[in-house]
Amino acid sequence: MRGIIRLATVAATAVAVASLGSSPALADHHEEAAAMDRIGDAPNFNGVWQVMNSANWNVEPHSAGPNPLPEGDRLLGAIGAVPAGLGVVEGGEIPYNEEAQERLQYNQENVIRYDPEAACYLPGIPRATYMPHPFQIVQGDGDDILMVYEYASANRVIHMGEVGIPPIDTWMGTSYGQWDGDTLVVTTLAQGPGLVKLPEGVMVDGVTWLDRAGNYLTNHATVVERFTLDESGDHMDYSVTIEDPSIYTAPWTMNMTLYRLVEEDAQLLEFKCVPFSENLLYGDLIAE
Template sequence: MTARTGFAIAAAAVAAALFMTQSTSAQAQQTRPDRINERPNINGIWQAMDTAYWNLEAHAAQAIEDWWELGALGAIKGGKSVVVGGTIPYLPEALEQRERNRADYPESDPVTKCYMPGIPRANYMPFPFEIVQGDGDILFVYSFAVANRNVHMNPDEHLTYDEVPVDQWMGWSNGHWEGDTLVIEVMANDARTWLDRAGNHHSNAMRVTERFTPMSEYHMQYEATIDDPNTFSRPWTISLPLYRRVEPDAELIEYRCVPFSEPLLYGEYLKEPIE
């Protein structure tokens, strides 16, 4: 093969790749999702694809001392911060509590015990979740612990914090649209939930303002502003993309984790206690 022939083949390959890219882009524009009541259709199965579930702040890869027998499977993957500004603005006493949480991980993490993860954590765990959108309320269904929450879109059904009878694992969600952005105010959050595996925590005074903004047919930007004067010196925000699962047979597989947490919770009460 001559140099000229090789160059011609390479040029043809590049041209073909560009054509395919342009065709795919044009197809994506033609298959833009339908709108529901003039709002973006966000029905589907979504999933975060980063390491926020380990730690919202920047973190290096590291081993978990008690998991040494798992080798690389038991190590923490490094990742960038999804906190706007980089770090979480803890009050001094709350920061000390986070360090105690970390020292006792994984036993101290509520998710270890299969408790529902709470908001915003449920949206960036390493498990998919489904959004079911219709003419009225919007339902979020999570695979982990079979958790779910109803987003009340009717203003007549919006409750204030004082009107919610009890704090809830997944909080109480009031929703509305601002243009193409779904905005959800979440209150009455159970203080026992964490924000990630790194011990980041909150009190029951926490209020979360979520913003789901579609950026294309296949992804949307997720932001959550956390306001908790008992734990943090000021409100702060996380921001990360969520991706729509596109497999033709995509479905939400339930992760019923209770059987896996029972030995941890009740092992000492067995005839032969688990050590």
Template sequence: MIRRFPGGRAIGAAMAAASCLLVLRLAAGRAPAAVKSAAVETPRTTEGHPVLSGVWIGVTGGAVLTAEDAGESIKVTLNARDGTPINFERDNTLLRRRDPNRPLYKPQFWEKVQQLDQNGNTEDPGYSCMPLGVPRMGPPNKIVQTPTEMIFLYQVRNTFRVIPTDGRAHTPDKDLEGTWMGESLGHWEGDTFVIDSVGFSDASWLDIAGYFHSEKMHVIERLRRQGNTLTWDVTVEDPDVLLKPWVMNPRTVRLNPDPKAVLAEDLPCQERDLAHLVTKEHH
């Protein structure tokens, strides 16, 4: 679906494109990753908060995947069957539907969800080089922590979020302009960093299966560090379209121990294929 501008390093371009598609696919069925934290003390700031700064690498997978910590390496095993559901079907239907944890919509909106899902290869904003948005974009790839704000960096499409932690209040609803990321404010609850986000556009999706939201969506993210692992929990509230808040599957990421670790710049995205699609397969 998504084509990238050709670069001087063909291998790098191919890897970047594959990574972009994999992010969209894995978003369909994330589940808790059972990670055993090594006996590493959690570093703290002078204020006593856990240090969240660093480059974080993903330990993600589908509903039947678990991750086993093996020192400096991660071994992924599949409980249900040999192989992996990725590419099990050409249109990834199994991958998108195998996770039972789904947002519960009000009855009058299920037809819209199904219509978006069936036509996802043309309706999904992620396939048109649009931002994935919060919370679909997942946990950050890099965090820069300061006394007054958290800066989240995402490698896919070179995205960033600046989250104030100075105690300010949200902008009044009447003055908010809906955006892909919303207005995010952060604070600490003990050792948990909590991000409260409002003021969204309704253009993004919650997930790949046509899970839309309204402009009244309210997202609460919680990040907890234990040793060199960081757990990201999300609750989505949207009383306009959801019957109840959706508690997403937690995701766990590991700290990259390399002090020189950097994020590779993602290649520019240009959509070239939508006008030429002839089937409804989800790519």
């Protein structure tokens, strides 16, 4: 984890950069200089970013629909409904192999209750990027890059250098980054939650969910992200290719846009969700 201390010193800079375009006095300068804003030889990714899509509900194309829980409509009405989405998967469908269909069906039969998001477990990659919460990129000069997520105070270090062999599986995996011109290419390996506790004491071998619809990857997956800053400096193209021969018949790719928050007060707030998940996980132990 080289560079963490140095990265921490530029955390304040990330917020300042995120709000650069919101100042009227700097607007004209920002429009002219955004494409040239660099840290050393690399484009400046510092800032607070967020998606504007429904990928966290389902990365595949989907219609609007009711709450997946039978009692959801009665308790929540339209608040709990699923918004429609054009999908972010190239070709529209994830190429699961026949063996993977059983786990996919199991996940789908148990949304929302078995979704790691509902239990406040770490979301994994790439889901952390397109959850309905912002995240912050903290970038120094020629050093490792830190990504901090509002959801569950999650974070990951992008180890800048050659792709290595992670020592263990973890919820967020281990990420390695390299520059391909002005594109940041991040390879994440070894995403493995291990044995996971679900509601009412159910224990299962965990997998990384990609959305609330139950799509998933395993600890055999190689996830390659590509971050490419637009000339405007206020949004970037985000592409993710996932290869996992244990459950997919071929590698597949998602594409979406990340938007920089340009408000003067752009920042991450706290969403420490453990207290919100306790009744779901342990409610059966509470005395009536």
